[in-house]
Amino acid sequence: MWDLLVSMRASGGHSCWHVGDLVWRLFLQSLRHDLGKTFRLWDGTDGSLAGFAVWTPSRYRAGVVSFELQIFPQLRGRGLEEEMLDWVEVQCLQPTAACHLVTDVGVYEDDQGQIAALERRGFRRTDDEGVLFIYPLDEPVTEPSLPGGFVVRPVAGELEAAARAAAHRDAFDSTRVTDEAYLRLMRTPGYDRDLDLVAVAPDGTMAAFCLGWLDPANQVGEFEPVGTRQAFRRQRLAQTALLAGLRRMRTCGAASVVVGPVDAGEEAAMRLYQSVGFRPLYRVYGYARET
Numbered sequence: 001m002w003d004l005l006v007s008m009r010a011s012g013g014h015s016c017w018h019v020g021d022l023v024w025r026l027f028l029q030s031l032r033h034d035l036g037k038t039f040r041l042w043d044g045t046d047g048s049l050a051g052f053a054v055w056t057p058s059r060y061r062a063g064v065v066s067f068e069l070q071i072f073p074q075l076r077g078r079g080l081e082e083e084m085l086d087w088v089e090v091q092c093l094q095p096t097a098a099c100h101l102v103t104d105v106g107v108y109e110d111d112q113g114q115i116a117a118l119e120r121r122g123f124r125r126t127d128d129e130g131v132l133f134i135y136p137l138d139e140p141v142t143e144p145s146l147p148g149g150f151v152v153r154p155v156a157g158e159l160e161a162a163a164r165a166a167a168h169r170d171a172f173d174s175t176r177v178t179d180e181a182y183l184r185l186m187r188t189p190g191y192d193r194d195l196d197l198v199a200v201a202p203d204g205t206m207a208a209f210c211l212g213w214l215d216p217a218n219q220v221g222e223f224e225p226v227g228t229r230q231a232f233r234r235q236r237l238a239q240t241a242l243l244a245g246l247r248r249m250r251t252c253g254a255a256s257v258v259v260g261p262v263d264a265g266e267e268a269a270m271r272l273y274q275s276v277g278f279r280p281l282y283r284v285y286g287y288a289r290e291t
Contacts, residue, residue: 001041002190004049004072009218011073014132014282015108018258020213020222023190029056031176040087042080050075053084055091056104065092066104069114081117105261106130106284118287128286130261131270133278137250137257142277144243147235149202152244154194158186160206167198167206171227195221195252197245199237205229208237210245214252221254226272242276 001022008016017025029038033056044050051071057064067088071080092101106128107114135141144152155164165182169175185191195212208228214221223245228238249257261284262269 001049001052004051005070006215006217008070008072009215009220015111015114016070018213018220018222018224019190019215020224023185023188023213024211024224025054027181027185027188028176029054031181033057037091040084042083044072044075051080051084053088054104055088057092064100064102066102067092068104071114076113081114082121085117085121100288100290102126102128102288103286106286108132109283109285115287118289121289123287123289126286126288129264130284131264131280132258132260132282132284133262133273134281135246135257135276135278137246137255139277141246141250142243144240144247146199146237146240150199150207150237150240152197152199152241155186155196155198157193158183161186163206164196164198164209167209167229168225168227170229170231171209172225173230195245195248197241197248199232199241201232205232207232207235208241210238210241212245212249212257214249214254216253219253219255221249221252221257223257223259226259226269238272239276242272246276 002019005017005019005022026035029035038056039052039054041052042050051069053067053069055065055067069081069084088101107118146152161183162179165177165179168177168182186193190213192212192214195214197210197212198206199208201207206229210223210226212221212223223242226238226242246257258281259273259278262273264270
């Protein structure tokens with residue numbers, strides 16, 4: 001799956017997941033669901049991986065199932081989208097007689113092939129909208145500036161897994177990422193602790209963080225997730241961590257860094273990335289259908 005996404009991006013496909021999305025989403029999905037049931041892979045005629053689909057029952061709304069399709073660009077429009085949508089519909093009908101199917105992240109504005117496939121199945125565009133941001137690293141990166149006594153540094157290693165997990169839980173008001181789960185993430189291929197940056201308060205508390213991922217083959221980095229503990233907000237700590245992260249990404253060989261797509265309604269996140277210097281690259285739109 002990693003190699004497929006690298007190849008998709010190398011072939012000019014911008015609407016695919018970053019490899020960081022793959023690791024992070026597999027990790028989050030594994031905390032609540034059986035990956036063998038919620039992911040399915042499709043092989044091409046030559047035996048190589050052609051694409052994959054994922055579906056997820058909503059934690060917030062009964063009867064709502066989100067899904068996403070990843071297909072090698074040259075194989076689109078050959079019926080693979082239809083097979084994937086058939087599979088998604090069968091899976092979501094197993095626990096209930098009806099459900100509301102929605103695209104997870106959304107569909108890129110210029111992805112006419114997937115838009116056409118969805119519309120043929122009765123999907124219609126919703127009011128949901130997101131923005132993919134980019135920071136080209138041939139541009140200057142502002143020097144990070146922190147309140148007195150704070151420092152930005154990489155996570156020290158597995159000994160800090162519990163503290164890092166606690167920071168994540170506080171920032172997102174969630175109990176899903178346990179200490180043990182974060183330790184497992186740190187041992188996952190693709191994770192690089194040197195790109196797991198934290199802003200640390202004078203008392204040693206991890207106050208904010210940004211987790212970086214690198215696709216070295218395409219020289220594209222990504223930050224996912226980015227957060228600040230509730231007691232430390234409005235001190236520009238996440239902004240400073242991102243600036244430090246951009247500098248580190250450039251040192252690691254990245255030519256650009258992306259974040260998102262960010263929900264257009266998440267005003268705080270939109271302001272954060274724009275304040276750092278990220279600029280909009282593409283818009284994505286939600287599609288939904290009753291089944």
